[in-house]
Amino acid sequence: MRKEASIKCLWILLTVSLCSACSACSAVGAAGQTGDTIRSTQTAELLPFPEPTPSDDRNSSKLILNHPAAPKFQWRPAIREAWFYTGAMHVFRFATEPGTRAALTGPWMKNYRDSVTALRGWDDGDSFVTSYVAHPMEGAVFGYIQQHNDPQYRGIEWGHGRAYWRSRVRALGFSTIWSTQWTLGPASEASLGNVQIHESPGFVDLVGTPILGAGLMIGEDIADRYLIVGLENRTSNRAVLLLARSFLNPTRSFANLMAFREPWLRESRIGLFKENYARRKQLLGNTKRAAKNPSHSLRANQTMTPAFIHSWRLSKSPPPPSRKTSSSMEPVPEAAARGQFGSPPLGKSSPK
């Protein structure tokens, strides 16, 4: 228990140190975790794949696509988390930018209108890192907030074909609305600080934040699929997995923080602590034993991940597992309940 607590503290310290380098990130990192956060996510850690119930379908990671009774998008928590993220970023701005604080004086409505109508051109005078790294990260955080509150696509990962791309377009739409709010809306850089009348105005943030943010989400999904799942298939070291999940997918981690959940939480995969840790360790051990002694027969739910099983089977020359299309894709919790940590369909390395 003490080790788990120290690992969590380590994560928080590293988050704060990493995020101080980037304004968009720091605002989120400051949100941190509370005891309540850990308590509220404890269920997800202990029970990795809870069945959805009408009162708590937020824990659901089942893919229910194109079904008339599919659960609807959870607007209320999504809007709450998006506002919380927006507020955190504004707090950071006002805490670190004297010019922004000074610009609060004057006729608010006139300055806001002047800021919005001043918008023109492309470049807004920000540095390359701000426009093309920090703002896309902001867009990706909004995108992951959308995904976390979209029961139909919550468990989607890279490799799930058409459903994956559909989920990313939905995230892009949500991200576009909120990044536009951040630039021009009632609680924006235009209304609070009147950026456009103090610096060069430009459309770069309006276009780049959602679109490059969607690209960043795809990049993080690929990193999650190949790097993080690959790591999870090879070690049960909690510190390594916690850091990998958190820092190789930074914007997903921030989106988790905005919902007061542990940054390393994955909707579709087994947790890192307590019973989950013991289970992961046992499965890894089984897998390693099976790899050393191929004649030793183990059922699928006693060994490791699909990726490992797939490569092991190929090396031993049994017939490869059948490819599955996105329409026949099995639900993620089912796959996970069989002891598979990663959830992409077997033999499928990239989406359509």
Next chain:
Amino acid sequence: MPKNESGDSLSYLIGPRWTPRASKRLSPYVQLLLGGRRITHETDDPDKRKELMDGWNNGTLPHYPMRRDWAVENQANGFAMAMGGGLDVVMNSALSWRVARLEYTHAWLPDVDQIHASDGAQFTSGVILRIGSW
């Protein structure tokens, strides 16, 4: 544009588009858009800006400098229209290729400094992400 000068054009147009073969693989269209156009010519004075920022940082300037303190901006805003057409090729349920879009634009605007932007023609080509068809 010379150094420290910039020119921008912002069009805001709306109107009907006729696509007679919307469900076919080859889909031509024509459109007529009406609205407005704003042309801006800005000349920055970086030395002045540095001086103002130094004053703000030293506390000698009481307010954070505004852009109008270190830049001169001339702009014109007026009625505008655009008419033209294009051809889309549906590649799959998610993507189309806009082979060509050719458009003539006219704006009832005075010249802004040395910018004469009342007439123009645009040719574009690109990829379209289709929403709702996949």
